[in-house]
Amino acid sequence: MVKSLLCCLSLLLSLNSCQGQSAPAQQPAADPCANRRYQDSLVTRYQDSLVTRYLENGAQRFGYNHPNWEKYCDSLIAACPNVAEAYREKAIPYLKNGDYARAFPLEDRAVVLDPKRNTAYRAFLKCIFTKDYAGALVDFERAEQLTPGGYEMDHTYWFYRGLCHLELGQLEQAAAALQRDVAAQQGGDQRREPHFNTLFYQGVVELERRRYPQAEALLTACLRIYSSFPDAHYYLALALRQRGQDAASRQHLLLARAGLQKGYGLNEDNVYYANYPHQITRYEVEQALQPAP
């Protein structure tokens, strides 16, 4: 019922706009109402006004754990069931609060409605929030087809694909994906330094591949950019230990401990919601500092 009323409202809005701008009868070709793109723009303007009303000036004033968040999202869905953003926003509290059965059908709906804008986001959620690495890879591959060279949460799709392969133990593919991430960041200029988290994960992959000198070089390069990064110190310590450099290894474990004590850590926006792959805590550092039995 509500939907029907709003469809009528939308139609009236379109008709009014068309009447206001209609061209003289002798120039029918100039009539914007005959133009499909113009019709679409009216729908877009109407939808945008609802997004502003219900999300930007509505739900987002309260925060996603307030009951009004969902009410505003549902209002937008009732008015315009095809606005992907409404489903994506509605999913946020469920996702962050561990209710995946409610979160992911909403994310799926957002992907169906607007795959270009939402496929990579769902892939990111699977990679970082639910550790569904195989599912994330499927989505990232699709996202790359839809928006080649795209970014999600500050990183290329290749970055996340590297993390997924790493966690699945597909180390060659992880190394190749992260190299594609570096290439995308550098854009042909090899003097440009990659993101420190790319260097970090490249180092971890090399460590897992037991290519310790390469791991050491990459983690050292990472620490040149972010010198207090505890996780990089920790994995560098493991690489050095494998090469018999016990004193240097211990030094980096102590730096990892000091960094964690000062509040440093893996620097990503979503790290408060979910641990990133291979992220460590003080416990792992203390375990590594224990003398070998």
Add this chain to the structure above:
Amino acid sequence: MAGLLAGGALLSLPALGQRVTTPQGEYMDTTRRLNPKCPGVYPYYYSVKLKYPRSSATLRAEAQAFLRARGGHYAGSGYITFRFVVDCEGRPLPRTQVLQTDAAYQPAHFAPRLVEELYAFVGTLREWPRAKRPGSGEAVNYIALVSFKLTDGQVVAVLP
């Protein structure tokens, strides 16, 4: 039902999941027991920037070892999530919601024994950090969650 026994010592045994279904969801324990020293504020763990102080890899290995030691063999893939409040002194409160999905995020149910064993494992986690309200520094309760990703009955990841 469990509320009738609130405060009873039996309910603090972590392995005794009661698995009560209420209109609000499924619970391992519905006992509401509050610490009078703690204000009744319940932000989520991320609002106070706290998670259990172990890496996901360490928790996965510990959970898997715990299940192995109990000798169970399980099947099924998906997620089992426990949500509960950690009080302002770092103690988990007994009321615990359990949420389960299959690997495609559809509502599902794993073998009750597996759920109870994982709940028992969560009960072994005794180092929950204490939360302070940003700004005032006042000690507060917070809502924590521990989610197990399972593949063919094996714990392959622990979230968040």
